Amino acid sequence: MNVIIIEDEVKAARSLENLIMKLRPSARVPAKLQSVEAAIDWLSSHEMPDLIFMDIQLSDGLSFDIFKTVTVTCPVVFCTAYGEYALDAIKANGVDYLLKPFSEEDLKAAFEKVENFRNFFQQHSGSNLEDLIRKISVDEGKKSFLVFKNNKYVTVQTDQIAYIYIKYTSPSIVTFKGEEYTITQSLDQVQNQLSARQFYRLNRQYLINFSAVREVEHYFARKLLVNLHVATPEKLLIGKEKTAAFLQWLEER
Known part of the structure; x- marks a missing residue:
């Protein structure tokens, strides 16, 4: 098992590594990282580890910023002195949340929880915990689009998009405010970047946001x-x- 530690306090990181090696002697700790920037660099250039132990408040910001740049597909155990980030931790692959100072028993329980999750998914779904996390991470989809209009580049957040459709020969984004922006990618390319849970391809011309649907009616010839x-x-x-x-x-919401 490869485990990395993201912790800005050197003494705390060393103590955690010692506990990990005591509880799981076969584990390897290939990296102990102290900042958001260092974590992004390492995760972007190395194979994903089996498990990450991560502090939340790092030297250059909150560790949640890591997930904005890197798709983390392994379980994460958060180790922090602050209890108010629990909900954010759950959204960021968190399988456990250890409040400092934590004990050897706390760490042992965290390992057992990760291993129980992994065993469950292997036995019941034919896949593993990392596969599930990868699917969830991928399905989050693209967060924004950079568009050009009136000699300016503008960032349009994905959740502001009501629908995307083919206008003439190019796709256009239409926001909930009725703003419209032409993009250079094909509708197929855009569809592949968006969450299939949030956006639906109605036909060759339209891709709609679930949040934009007001109502659905029965129409002639059994259409909707x-x-x-x-x-x-x-x-x-x-x-x-x-x-x-x-x-x-x-229905699947």
Whole structure:
């Protein structure tokens, strides 16, 4: 088992490493990192470890900033003196949250929890905990798009996008405020970058945000009519062959 430690206090990192080696003698600790920047550099250039022990307040910021740059696909045990970050830790692959000062028994329980999770997913889903985390991380999708309009570059957050559609020959982003921006990527490329949980490809022309759906009506010939909170240039219709899949997508929330 390869374990890395992200902790800005050298003494605390050394003490944690000693405890890890005592409880799991076969483990390796290939890196002890003291900052967000160092962690990003290491994780970007090395194979993902099996487990990370991570402090939250580091020398150059909060460790949650690491996840904004690197897709972490292994379990994380957070070790911190602060209790107010528990919810953020859960969102960031956290499988345990140890409050400092923690004991050997606390660390032992954390190892057992990680191993129990791993065994469960191997036995019940044919995959492992890292596979599940990887799928969740990937499905988060792209967070923003850089667009150019009126001689300015503008960043459009993904959660501000109501739908994307083909206008003439190029895709255009339409926000909930009705703002429209042309992008250079194809609609297929954009779809591959977005969360399939959040965005649905209605047809060859439209990709819609779940949050933009206002209501869905039955239409002629067993089709569905999708009405969004933001006006669209044409009616959004789903053929009968795709209605079941679309309704399932709406249901899975």
